[in-house]
Amino acid sequence: MNKRSLVSALRWSCAGLAVCLSGCNLEVLAPKGDVGMQEKSLILIATGLMLLVVIPVIAMTLYFAWRYRASNTKATYAPKWSHSTAIEAVVWVIPCIIIAILATITWRTTHALDPYKPLESKVKPITIQAVSMDWKWAFIYPDYGVASVNELAFPTNVPVHFEITSDSVMNAFFIPQLGSQIYAMAGMKTQLNLIASEPGSYAGLSSNYSGAGFSDMHFTANAMSQQGFEDWIKKAKASSANLDDQTYHALTQPSEKVPVTYYTNVKPGLFDSIIGQYMGDMQMDKIGTAPAQASAIPSHNDHAKAAE
Numbered sequence: 001m002n003k004r005s006l007v008s009a010l011r012w013s014c015a016g017l018a019v020c021l022s023g024c025n026l027e028v029l030a031p032k033g034d035v036g037m038q039e040k041s042l043i044l045i046a047t048g049l050m051l052l053v054v055i056p057v058i059a060m061t062l063y064f065a066w067r068y069r070a071s072n073t074k075a076t077y078a079p080k081w082s083h084s085t086a087i088e089a090v091v092w093v094i095p096c097i098i099i100a101i102l103a104t105i106t107w108r109t110t111h112a113l114d115p116y117k118p119l120e121s122k123v124k125p126i127t128i129q130a131v132s133m134d135w136k137w138a139f140i141y142p143d144y145g146v147a148s149v150n151e152l153a154f155p156t157n158v159p160v161h162f163e164i165t166s167d168s169v170m171n172a173f174f175i176p177q178l179g180s181q182i183y184a185m186a187g188m189k190t191q192l193n194l195i196a197s198e199p200g201s202y203a204g205l206s207s208n209y210s211g212a213g214f215s216d217m218h219f220t221a222n223a224m225s226q227q228g229f230e231d232w233i234k235k236a237k238a239s240s241a242n243l244d245d246q247t248y249h250a251l252t253q254p255s256e257k258v259p260v261t262y263y264t265n266v267k268p269g270l271f272d273s274i275i276g277q278y279m280g281d282m283q284m285d286k287i288g289t290a291p292a293q294a295s296a297i298p299s300h301n302d303h304a305k306a307a308e
Contacts, residue, residue, distance in 0.1 A: 027176040032198045032223070035113060036179035042109050049098050115180050115192045118159070125159035125193070128152060129271040132164075132171035132184040132206060134254040135213030140243075140271055146236035147243045149251070149261040153222040153232040156199050162192040165275050167252050172208035175221050181207050187278030196223035213256035220260075236262040243267060 031037045068075045118125070129140040130152075139152040154160045164173050166184040174181035178194045184206075196202070204219040224232065241247065243263035248270065267273075 027203065031177055031179060032200060032202060033178040033194055033196045034119070035194055036177055037197075038109065038113055039179045042105065042113075045105060046102060049102055052098060053095060113180065115182050115190075117193065118161070119193050119195055121157075121159045121195070123158050125161045126154050127161045127163065128154065130162055130164045130173055130184065131271070131274060132166040132168060132173070132210075132217075133252055134168045134211060135206075135217040135256055136251075136258040137173075137204070137206075137217070137219045138251065139219075140266055141233070141236075142266075142268075142271065144233050144236075145264065145266050146233060146239075147263040147266045148236060149258055149263075150219040151222065151260040152204075152219065153224060153229055154196065155226045155229045156196050156223045158226075159193060159195050162194070163271065164190045164192060165271070167274050169210050170208055171206040171210050171217070173204075174207040175202055175204045177202045178221065183208065187275060189275055196221075199223050199225065199228075213254070216257045237264045239264045243270065 028036070028043070029040055031040050127142055129142060131138040131140070136149055138147060138149050140147045162173065164182060164184045165188060166186045168186065170186070171184045172181050173184050173192065175194065178196055180192055180194065182190050182192045184190065200223055202221045202223065204221045206214065206217045210217065222232070239262040241261065241263050242265040243251075244265070244267050247263070248267070
């Protein structure tokens with residue numbers, strides 16, 4: 001391969017890479033909150049450190065292939081060469097230093113960005129309880145007595161404390177521009193603390209495959225002014241739909257592309273009862289006896305028996 005062919009190959013490779021990356025969603029690299037910004041910084045630092053090794057290796061591989069090609073009779077031929085202390089030092093010392101730096105940064109940021117760790121703020125956080133279903137998201141606002149499907153709202157610069165569970169298979173709650181994804185699992189409550197620094201509508205999704213309707217399991221996270229949030233709560237309270245046991249049971253049935261829906265008069269303790277129904281199932285599996293009924297919401301085992 002001559003020099004002109006090598007340059008041409010590099011140009012076509014770069015063009016192909018650009019085309020492939022054009023379809024990528026890079027929302028993670030356009031954060032709109034403090035957590036997302038810190039995660040972006042970590043990604044860029046880690047990538048930069050790794051490129052210190054990757055770029056020279058790729059460049060040297062291409063150079064050596066061109067320099068020592070069969071047609072280049074001027075290249076040094078040394079069939080008995082087998083060792084170089086200088087090369088060994090570079091090959092081992094530099095990667096070890098980079099790994100040590102990466103390990104230190106990762107250790108510190110892992111603890112600093114613990115999703116369960118409350119965010120420092122003078123403003124009282126808002127609690128939102130998120131429930132993943134087949135194939136939709138329900139969001140309960142316990143302090144306001146309202147709920148919504150496939151849409152949530154919160155004020156900017158106010159910490160949001162998410163309590164997350166699943167009323168189906170495992171999913172993963174993720175708002176890329178705000179940062180940190182965390183799993184939603186039946187019978188368990190996970191937590192996540194986020195904050196939005198700019199108003200806007202941010203895409204939310206489940207990042208864990210959960211069946212046929214997974215590709216449409218999206219929601220919108222609206223960061224707005226305090227007045228805008230209060231107006232949103234009023235709109236939800238004005239809904240004619242109440243979220244009681246019967247309505248919730250209908251909501252849990254598998255459905256796809258569910259439109260945004262608002263509920264008022266949410267049953268107190270609904271989120272805990274959703275978790276409790278699976279806790280009962282797990283206790284029964286563990287001790288082999290039927291536990292006391294956790295709530296009025298029937299479990300999936302009850303649904304299956306009724307179908308039979």
